[in-house]
Amino acid sequence: MTSGQQAAETPLSGGSPTAEQQASSTMRAIVQEAYGSADVLHMAQIPKPKIAENEVLVRVHAAGLGRGTWHVTRGLPYALRLAYGLRAPKNPVPGLDLAGTVVAIGAAVTRFAAGDQVFGVGKGSFAEYATARESQLARKPANISFEQASVVPVSACTALQALRAASQITPGQKVLVLGASGGVGSYAVQLAKAAGAEVTGVCSTGKVDLVSSLGADHVIDYTKQDFADGIEHYDLILDIAGNPTLSRLRRALTATGTAVITGGEEGGSWTGSMDRQLRALALSPFISQRLTMVFATQGSADLEHLAGLIEAGTLVPAVGRSYPLEQVSNAMRYFDAGKARGKIAITI
Numbered sequence: 564m565t566s567g568q569q570a571a572e573t574p575l576s577g578g579s580p581t582a583e584q585q586a587s588s589t590m591r592a593i594v595q596e597a598y599g600s601a602d603v604l605h606m607a608q609i610p611k612p613k614i615a616e617n618e619v620l621v622r623v624h625a626a627g628l629g630r631g632t633w634h635v636t637r638g639l640p641y642a643l644r645l646a647y648g649l650r651a652p653k654n655p656v657p658g659l660d661l662a663g664t665v666v667a668i669g670a671a672v673t674r675f676a677a678g679d680q681v682f683g684v685g686k687g688s689f690a691e692y693a694t695a696r697e698s699q700l701a702r703k704p705a706n707i708s709f710e711q712a713s714v715v716p717v718s719a720c721t722a723l724q725a726l727r728a729a730s731q732i733t734p735g736q737k738v739l740v741l742g743a744s745g746g747v748g749s750y751a752v753q754l755a756k757a758a759g760a761e762v763t764g765v766c767s768t769g770k771v772d773l774v775s776s777l778g779a780d781h782v783i784d785y786t787k788q789d790f791a792d793g794i795e796h797y798d799l800i801l802d803i804a805g806n807p808t809l810s811r812l813r814r815a816l817t818a819t820g821t822a823v824i825t826g827g828e829e830g831g832s833w834t835g836s837m838d839r840q841l842r843a844l845a846l847s848p849f850i851s852q853r854l855t856m857v858f859a860t861q862g863s864a865d866l867e868h869l870a871g872l873i874e875a876g877t878l879v880p881a882v883g884r885s886y887p888l889e890q891v892s893n894a895m896r897y898f899d900a901g902k903a904r905g906k907i908a909i910t911i
């Protein structure tokens with residue numbers, strides 16, 4: 564296949580397309596015409612997307628469903644609509660994370676060719692085909708399935724960059740992961756362990772076994788114990804979920820410890836958890852502890868680094884459940900109900 568050539572051709576001659584031509588120019592996809600709950604998601608037959616010069620077309624085999632996709636589906640916090648569409652999503656197909664096979668490449672693409680198995684971030688991965696920038700893809704690790712690869716990109720890049728934001732972890736340091744049972748947390752626990760830290764994960768009762776299985780040295784069930792009870796102090800807190808106040812975070816840190824605020828879901832509808840993160844940045848210069856935040860990106864260098872860790876067996880994606888494409892709304896309801904253990908994959 565030549566550079567820039569699409570795998571799917573549209574009819575060149577006039578007249579109505581045949582059923583065969585129609586099938587090759589369209590695809591099955593989940594679409595949403597408005598922001599909202601899982602109820603806005605439905606299956607449709609729509610045109611295959613066209614690639615730009617710096618993009619590839621991926622035949623999607625699996626897609627990850629996580630908090631980022633949840634936010635875009637809901638259009639929350641509202642500030643997100645400035646980028647994704649004011650009244651409805653500009654791209655009606657949800658889904659960010661993907662793993663699949665390259666079927667066409669743009670004229671400026673140099674790192675991939677048709678047939679390559681890749682994972683990364685695309686535009687609308689809840690579909691048979693999705694476009695993705697070359698710069699947001701890497702080769703899929705050979706030792707994991709497409710399902711496993713599809714749940715890596717956003718969450719694992721976030722965990723990696725949150726740990727980097729904390730500077731060097733030295734072996735034996737005590738690291739606390741709030742939200743250890745979720746998408747980002749399940750990678751954060753493993754990455755912190757790989758760096759030699761003594762890791763404590765915080766989660767709800769039903770997910771204690773999962774967090775232990777990820778390698779955490781200690782697990783705090785937040786329904787029974789307060790991580791900020793003043794008994795233990797941590798060199799690093801990765802604050803991924805739970806929205807603790809800054810004073811509670813500081814109480815659980817050592818005198819010179821660092822907290823990296825990565826997420827939180829209980830902020831206002833307009834800016835989400837940004838308010839807490841900005842207050843942390845404003846306070847940090849005036850105290851002995853360091854409070855910082857991370858705004859994660861998904862570049863190919865980090866994806867390749869993660870692929871290396873996966874191939875070495877250091878990092879294992881935790882797929883709690885998989886759903887077929889036509890069941891995306893059920894998958895979203897399951898996620899919404901807080902039942903997900905680690906990540907959810909959508910198979911296509």
Ligand SMILES: NC(=O)c1ccc[n+]([C@@H]2O[C@H](COP(=O)([O-])OP(=O)(O)OC[C@H]3O[C@@H](n4cnc5c(N)ncnc54)[C@H](OP(=O)(O)O)[C@@H]3O)[C@@H](O)[C@H]2O)c1
Nearest residue numbers: 630721742744745746747766767804805826827857858859
């Ligand atoms: N900064 C960035 O660039 C970036 C990138 C990606 C995600 N995020 C944000 O990071 C946050 C987490 O994302 P995610 O994908 O990991 O979400 P997720 O998959 O929903 O995981 C969150 C986990 O936190 C647990 N949890 C809830 N309340 C908790 C509490 N009080 N203490 C400890 N754990 C608690 C939940 O399960 P249980 O309570 O049942 O254990 C769940 O497993 C979200 O707010 C997301 O928007 C930020």
